[in-house]
Amino acid sequence: MMSTRILISSLVLVAAFACGDGSEQKPAPEAAAPAAEAAAPEAAAPAANGAPAAGRIDAARVAQADGAEVGSWLVHGRTPSEQRFSPLTSIDKSNVKNLGLAWTFDLGSRRGVEATPIVVDGVMYLTASWSVVFALDAATGKELWRYDPKVPGEWGKNACCDVVNRGVAVWDGSVFVGTLDGRLVSLDAATGKVNWEVNTIDRTKSYTITAAPRVVKGKVIIGNGGAELGVRGYITAYDPKDGKQLWRFFTVPGDPSLPFEHPEMEAAAKTWSGGEWWKVGGGGTAWDSIAYDPELDLMYVGTGNGSPWTRSVRSPGGGDNLYLSSILAIKPDTGKLEWHYQTTPGDNWDYTATQHIVLAELEIGGAKRKVLMQAPKNGFFYVIDRATGELISAEPYVAMTWASGIDKATGRPIETDKALYGDSARMMFPGPLGGHNWHPMSFSPQTGLVYLPAHDTPFWLAKEKEFVIRPGFWNLALDMDTVVERTEAEAPPAKGMLVAWDPVAQKSVWRIEHNGYWNGGVLSTAGGLVFQGQGNGLFRAYDDKTGEILWEVQSQTGIIAPPITYAIDGVQYLAVATGWGGGSIAGGLDETTAIAKHHNEGRVLVWKLGGTGQMPANQPQNRTIPPPPVLEASAEEIALGKSTYSQYCLWCHGFSAASSFLVPDLRMMSAERHQAFEDIVLRGALKGTGMPGFEGTLTAAEVAAVRAYVVGEAQKAYEKQQAPKN
Ligand code: CA
Numbered sequence: 060m061m062s063t064r065i066l067i068s069s070l071v072l073v074a075a076f077a078c079g080d081g082s083e084q085k086p087a088p089e090a091a092a093p094a095a096e097a098a099a100p101e102a103a104a105p106a107a108n109g110a111p112a113a114g115r116i117d118a119a120r121v122a123q124a125d126g127a128e129v130g131s132w133l134v135h136g137r138t139p140s141e142q143r144f145s146p147l148t149s150i151d152k153s154n155v156k157n158l159g160l161a162w163t164f165d166l167g168s169r170r171g172v173e174a175t176p177i178v179v180d181g182v183m184y185l186t187a188s189w190s191v192v193f194a195l196d197a198a199t200g201k202e203l204w205r206y207d208p209k210v211p212g213e214w215g216k217n218a219c220c221d222v223v224n225r226g227v228a229v230w231d232g233s234v235f236v237g238t239l240d241g242r243l244v245s246l247d248a249a250t251g252k253v254n255w256e257v258n259t260i261d262r263t264k265s266y267t268i269t270a271a272p273r274v275v276k277g278k279v280i281i282g283n284g285g286a287e288l289g290v291r292g293y294i295t296a297y298d299p300k301d302g303k304q305l306w307r308f309f310t311v312p313g314d315p316s317l318p319f320e321h322p323e324m325e326a327a328a329k330t331w332s333g334g335e336w337w338k339v340g341g342g343g344t345a346w347d348s349i350a351y352d353p354e355l356d357l358m359y360v361g362t363g364n365g366s367p368w369t370r371s372v373r374s375p376g377g378g379d380n381l382y383l384s385s386i387l388a389i390k391p392d393t394g395k396l397e398w399h400y401q402t403t404p405g406d407n408w409d410y411t412a413t414q415h416i417v418l419a420e421l422e423i424g425g426a427k428r429k430v431l432m433q434a435p436k437n438g439f440f441y442v443i444d445r446a447t448g449e450l451i452s453a454e455p456y457v458a459m460t461w462a463s464g465i466d467k468a469t470g471r472p473i474e475t476d477k478a479l480y481g482d483s484a485r486m487m488f489p490g491p492l493g494g495h496n497w498h499p500m501s502f503s504p505q506t507g508l509v510y511l512p513a514h515d516t517p518f519w520l521a522k523e524k525e526f527v528i529r530p531g532f533w534n535l536a537l538d539m540d541t542v543v544e545r546t547e548a549e550a551p552p553a554k555g556m557l558v559a560w561d562p563v564a565q566k567s568v569w570r571i572e573h574n575g576y577w578n579g580g581v582l583s584t585a586g587g588l589v590f591q592g593q594g595n596g597l598f599r600a601y602d603d604k605t606g607e608i609l610w611e612v613q614s615q616t617g618i619i620a621p622p623i624t625y626a627i628d629g630v631q632y633l634a635v636a637t638g639w640g641g642g643s644i645a646g647g648l649d650e651t652t653a654i655a656k657h658h659n660e661g662r663v664l665v666w667k668l669g670g671t672g673q674m675p676a677n678q679p680q681n682r683t684i685p686p687p688p689v690l691e692a693s694a695e696e697i698a699l700g701k702s703t704y705s706q707y708c709l710w711c712h713g714f715s716a717a718s719s720f721l722v723p724d725l726r727m728m729s730a731e732r733h734q735a736f737e738d739i740v741l742r743g744a745l746k747g748t749g750m751p752g753f754e755g756t757l758t759a760a761e762v763a764a765v766r767a768y769v770v771g772e773a774q775k776a777y778e779k780q781q782a783p784k785n
Pocket of ligand 1: 409411
């Protein structure tokens with residue numbers, strides 16, 4: 060089935076581990092007032108027709124992103140090419156050390172914040188956790204309006220990777236947000252009032268939306284997530300005027316007894332064999348990246364891992380399992396597939412290809428090529444001809460055990476004997492968090508380099524001996540007892556880094572190692588600067604050519620979101636949202652970091668040259684383990700508790716019951732919580748906050764065993780804490 064276009068497949072999965080929270084963390088109804096120096100609020104000029112100008116983005120304005128609109132940040136990746144490079148030059152290598160806070164704004168949330176703000180006509184639009192939308196004066200931080208979609212707390216358990224949201228799209232006076240519980244909402248950009256709202260999912264399934272919608276050729280495009288729990292992926296185009304569905308593209312085939320929804324599904328179905336993947340959903344969710352080339356009129360969408368992960372369970376007869384872990388080139392008017400490239404055929408490892416897709420022109424072999432670049436979870440950096448899908452080059456950007464390279468003729472990875480886990484476990488490099496996750500990279504046309512937030516996150520995988528579907532919960536087809544035991548005991552420490560990657564030579568030019576592996580997205584500018592926040596709260600500017608640190612500030616809150624820059628009245632601003640979380644909610648916290656001593660405050664930080672604002676003081680968070688209760692339990696009961704915990708609790712509450720403090724650390728439970736444990740875990744006493752009830756899934760004996768295991772872990776941690784320190 061090869062045509063003149065080169066068709067390749069792959070699957071990549073982005074695992075993030077998301078959760079409801081069981082504590083405070085829904086945003087407080089009132090946000091704190093902005094701090095710092097107030098400039099005069101910028102009144103938006105009226106549009107030509109006299110209507111308020113708020114959010115009047117159209118294709119003509121987007122086309123002026125490097126011209127008249129250079130001070131705006133109109134679309135998610137600044138331009139539809141998603142380079143996240145700003146031509147602004149007021150802040151440069153010589154003066155970046157003079158940056159000071161212009162203003163800050165508290166988002167009122169303590170969960171992960173992944174948003175890229177949109178800035179247009181002096182207004183900043185962004186989202187916090189739980190899909191809450193804010194409109195702020197971009198010069199002063201004054202709140203203009205907020206919109207809370209009131210996502211039910213219990214929906215949090217459907218999120219693999221925290222109750223995050225990556226931002227809004229703004230178009231023709233409307234603001235579009237996808238909510239965690241699968242709704243697409245249109246808001247009036249001037250007031251925040253709801254224009255319309257549509258449901259995009261089967262509400263009996265564990266779907267989520269965390270991506271920012273994109274407007275492509277006047278259509279609102281949105282996908283979804285949920286492939287860890289078990290769903291079937293698709294993306295949908297809606298009419299921005301009224302929310303009418305225009306087309307839907309499924310990414311994997313459904314129930315074979317039903318007709319194919321579109322011709323691409325007939326082709327895809329031939330690559331699935333045996334098994335009953337449709338009962339678990341199949342996966343392939345398009346939960347993040349979308350880029351658009353208006354000249355080729357092609358929209359590029361990345362798809363995710365299989366449901367379940369283990370391919371010998373999902374498709375025991377083999378096959379590539381299209382269109383898992385693929386880059387899809389789709390016509391935005393019709394939803395028709397033009398070409399696809401599967402980065403991980405027959406994905407088996409959560410190697411999603413949903414990672415950020417960047418479009419650029421590169422000179423390769425003496426010729427200018429229109430390329431697409433992606434660093435999916437599988438650890439290879441791909442340069443692909445974006446007109447045809449032809450592979451130009453692919454080389455590893457992180458440590459790798461599963462493949463020895465990419466076959467240049469077929470575009471397929473060459474799997475090693477370390478790739479296939481079965482009854483015997485394998486340690487995977489990259490692990491399911493990937494060599495790169497959702498955190499956006501940036502391409503500077505000035506240096507020709509891609510600045511890539513990468514990590515080495517080794518992880519053990521082992522196949523579940525007898526897969527049983529757990530409706531509404533995680534369905535990976537992994538033997539979690541073995542996964543947890545070997546990962547805890549044998550996986551080397553994970554590492555995070557910022558890599559400056561030459562996409563033509565396919566090699567790193569410089570590489571900075573961070574403390575902690577889970578860090579922020581990246582911005583590069585024509586001022587010769589690269590900006591990135593870190594999980595440990597540091598926010599830094601680097602020299603784009605050398606990686607030299609030119610400026611840094613401690614935000615006190617872990618940063619995972621990507622920074623942006625914009626200009627108002629000739630003043631260049633630099634902005635980033637804080638709030639650690641996302642895929643690493645189950646672990647990865649560096650105990651030496653600021654976030655380990657303070658609450659995880661979701662906040663917008665905005666700097667300018669000579670700014671004199673003060674960083675707000677975060678509230679300290681008590682992380683002292685209290686004396687655990689005395690509890691008699693047999694070794695068998697504790698083993699049952701650990702096994703049950705690993706299957707149902709670990710992805711939110713962490714390895715060894717040690718959480719990242721975004722959700723309650725179970726080793727710190729009060730006597731009252733211990734007393735109410737069965738009510739909470741079995742009957743859902745805290746479900747409004749995000750902690751689901753497990754009645755019908757777990758027995759009272761299993762819940763008691765989980766508590767016995769947690770108390771045992773608390774005892775160990777308490778003894779370690781109380782031991783005399785040298
Ligand atoms: Ca995944």
